Amino acid sequence: MDAKTRYEILGREVKTPAGRARIASSFIQPLRERRDYLGVARKAFYVHTLVDGALSIYDKDADVTAYVVGEEGSNILSVVKPKRVHFPLFEIVANPEIPITQIRERQFDVIERSVDKGRAEIMAAEDTKVFAVMDAVQDDVAAPNTQIAVTGALTSNALADAFGLVQRHDIRVANIFMNARDYTDLLKWDRDTLDPITQQELLKSGLMARVWGANIITSRIVPAGTVYVCGEPEFFGRIPVRTELTVVSADRPWDRVVGFSMFENLGVGMIGGSGLSTLRITR
Numbered sequence: 001m002d003a004k005t006r007y008e009i010l011g012r013e014v015k016t017p018a019g020r021a022r023i024a025s026s027f028i029q030p031l032r033e034r035r036d037y038l039g040v041a042r043k044a045f046y047v048h049t050l051v052d053g054a055l056s057i058y059d060k061d062a063d064v065t066a067y068v069v070g071e072e073g074s075n076i077l078s079v080v081k082p083k084r085v086h087f088p089l090f091e092i093v094a095n096p097e098i099p100i101t102q103i104r105e106r107q108f109d110v111i112e113r114s115v116d117k118g119r120a121e122i123m124a125a126e127d128t129k130v131f132a133v134m135d136a137v138q139d140d141v142a143a144p145n146t147q148i149a150v151t152g153a154l155t156s157n158a159l160a161d162a163f164g165l166v167q168r169h170d171i172r173v174a175n176i177f178m179n180a181r182d183y184t185d186l187l188k189w190d191r192d193t194l195d196p197i198t199q200q201e202l203l204k205s206g207l208m209a210r211v212w213g214a215n216i217i218t219s220r221i222v223p224a225g226t227v228y229v230c231g232e233p234e235f236f237g238r239i240p241v242r243t244e245l246t247v248v249s250a251d252r253p254w255d256r257v258v259g260f261s262m263f264e265n266l267g268v269g270m271i272g273g274s275g276l277s278t279l280r281i282t283r
Helices: 003-013 017-026 100-105 110-139 156-167 180-187 196-205
Strands: 046-049 057-059 066-069 076-079 084-086 090-094 097-099 148-151 173-178 214-218 226-231 237-249 257-266 269-271 276-282
Touching (some): 090 110, 097 110, 100 110, 110 226, 156 173
Parallel strands (some): 046 237, 148 276
């Protein structure tokens, strides 16, 4: 089949839903090293979507320190005295570009794949900033909860101590963030540690997603050897969002390049620090 006939068939097929489905089924997925990154850090925060013209200003309880990401998204600021605190907004961007010649050479939808990778990069950058705020809270000498040092494997006793530091402030632990390397320690807990329901779930699915009522969330952005134990979002922090992840066309036809401008505009701030406890593991 020559190129002209092939393009005529593609042009005819792309006009109908059934034809587009047949084209999609013919694509061969590329060889991939690992799954695309999915953002997880927002689960710990109360996400506030800002209406047009609204400011990201929040009242805070007396004597509560607020920790926010600076306007350029590069530094962490602490605010103590004011009764109201402003969470500066910053942008996270990605600009994938694909030469038009590559679109026809690839055996998969390179345009869609580039957009997916751009989304993953933005979510990874967002989580990096969120976990940086958590680190800043714990590194503060005035932090209400001290870090727990663990030597060797993560034990149930150490994790229970971290739960206790949060719950003594009348805050329920809702989420636990850790690296997959440290998550393996939980899988090695024996039946004397796990309750019967968790044992049954682990045997059936091979995955322990909850412990003592809290969600266990793994992320490669969390450094190995660090575990964040987080309270309920309402008492943990705010993520004001002006613009959710948006994709706009940014082609450069004079360079024969198909491109996209991908961005989001948001802020990150934590309240106090009572809802956070951190374990540092040394192996």
